[in-house]
Amino acid sequence: xxxxxxxxxxRILKIGQSMTxxxxxxxxxxxxxxxxxxxxxxxxxxxxxxxxxITDKGEVPNGYxxxxxxxxxxxxxxxxxxxxxTSVYFCASKGGQGATxxxxxxxxxxxxxx
Amino acid sequence: AQRVTQPEKLLSVFKGAPVELKCNYSYSGSPELFWYVQYxxxxxxxLLRHISRESIKGFTADLxxxxxxxxxxxxxxxxxxSAMYYCALSGGSSNTGKLIFGQGTTLQVKx
Numbered sequence: 336x337x338x339x340x341x342x343x344x345x346r347i348l349k350i351g352q353s354m355t356x357x358x359x360x361x362x363x364x365x366x367x368x369x370x371x372x373x374x375x376x377x378x379x380x381x382x383x384x385x386x387x388x389i390t391d392k393g394e395v396p397n398g399y400x401x402x403x404x405x406x407x408x409x410x411x412x413x414x415x416x417x418x419x420x421t422s423v424y425f426c427a428s429k430g431g432q433g434a435t436x437x438x439x440x441x442x443x444x445x446x447x448x449x
Numbered sequence: 450a451q452r453v454t455q456p457e458k459l460l461s462v463f464k465g466a467p468v469e470l471k472c473n474y475s476y477s478g479s480p481e482l483f484w485y486v487q488y489x490x491x492x493x494x495x496l497l498r499h500i501s502r503e504s505i506k507g508f509t510a511d512l513x514x515x516x517x518x519x520x521x522x523x524x525x526x527x528x529x530x531s532a533m534y535y536c537a538l539s540g541g542s543s544n545t546g547k548l549i550f551g552q553g554t555t556l557q558v559k560x
Contacts, residue, residue, distance in 0.1 A: 339492075366545070366546045368547060368548075370550075375458060375552055375553075376552060377453075377455075377535060377550040377551050377552040377553050378535065378548075378550040379550075380547055380548075380549075383545060383547050385545055385546075391545075393547065425493065427493075429546045431546075435481060435500070435539075435546075436546060437495045437498075438485075438495070438546075438548060440492045440493040440494065441492060442492045443492065
């Protein structure tokens, strides 16, 4: 099992450009999450999904969009990149039901907006 | 409001010294608490969770509901323990499994 795979690992964007961060998992997990990690701020939840076709906003959703057409994939879209979106983005998935259970993380995608 | 606070950004100790990484939380119900660790150039991974009451790599953490704390402890630090440690909380009636993370503490174990 590859677990949770994120691409790209690194990307530099210009202000106003758009891009999609890809996330796929091969564990048949229903729950998937996107977090951003900023120095001294910990991880903040951007969006999450409890199953295919279902998504919801997290703590910091502005400037982002997601979709969940399949169980495996949970892409994160940045429509108009801004310097404030410079961060490291982590995708995670979880099996089972409810609040219990371990989150499995991808390796992260480091995005710089100039 | 749900919140997790890790008051120390950096904790530096010598090898063999005891370690305590502090974590306090704010939550009105019965939370589930976790510690996640991120070693250099590795992905974030679960270290331990309070419901398991287990010791992983010599680390333990006890949930103290009276003090709303979940401090991570190890009696004798090793150099390979150097990493970023995050305390996280899961709760709420929505059962979405989403975690609220603290700000993280970098543990530096010096030789």
